Amino acid sequence: MWVDPDDDPRESDTEILDERDLLLDYLRNYRLTLEMKCAGLDAEQLARRSVPPSTMSLLGLVRHLTEEERRFRRIMAGEDVPRLYRTDEDRDGDFTGAVADPAVVADSFRQWRTEVDRTDRYLAGVTDLDTRNAGFSDLGAQPGGEERLRDVLVAQIAEYARHCGHADLLRERVDGRVGQ
Template sequence: MDAGEGNDVSTAQRWTRSTVHTDMWVDPDDDPREDDVEGVDERSALLAALRHFRLTMEMKCAGLDAEQMARRAVPPSTMSLLGLVRHMAEDERHFRRLAGEDLPRIYRTAEDRDGDWNGAVADPAVVEDAWRQWRAERERTDRFIAGFADLGTRTAGGELLRDIVLMQITEYARHCGHADLLRERVDGRVGQ
């Protein structure tokens, strides 16, 4: 399963091809991260940024097989694109833990605190599970946020929802930078 599964096939294919800049992802006019919606208020601006980085993560993984997804950065790092997807599934769940929900970890355990990275092996079933978990956790996070009219609300965990959303955007942005380098190592595609 690649990042485009569940999406229109032509869209997934466009994510790995540009006719304008062949080393980039998409033609500027076809970039799914760009839309005509203006961030006229704090909520829409923050949620648009979160959407942007989630799509960037998905684009960086589009069209790759299990071996390419699991390919490690450089020793001794365990970082891979597959590990990033698993890590971000954990982070989406952690978002709701910060807000006060009592949720178990997905991949990490007391024995393996880096289970999200260490378990990212070149197995199509592991890749499929990672995408399924990530998408499910994203949807749960989105439903959670939608339950609050004001991002200035304190959650059950005592945190301002705005701060948790900003932290999530920052986490995605940081890891999208890692994904740029990892994808370039796989096939030469560069950031956009």
């Protein structure tokens, strides 16, 4: 077991009353899972690549999911927030820039937590899952267009779920820890 089930921070007494509560709980749990998979590792371990030629690492996943949190804000809240790590020249900058430097690690986690907080503040102010996007989407949807909060939220959960699976494998490669 990763943690004693009685101490698992993903378990809460929050009562799930509706679809919105359920989706937000899934998102919260996957974010906590990512954090748990990174806990207790140093900069070298967090930046350790999976297998050549892949640039995937736990730190890269944190940076990638930071970009995804910002993407959520761009689409749903209509905020004009540039990418932090990816550029036209380096579309994988979230992964290639994930280097074994304690300052990079600290900044990456700070940025991720900031973006999670900003997404959560937006979500706290919107109760209708049918709310339409206020910004441009990756699909070319115009503000006030085709994308609903429900769909973007489910896509965000799927993004975390997929990458938490990667995090399981990456963590096992670093120190053999598996589970939960």
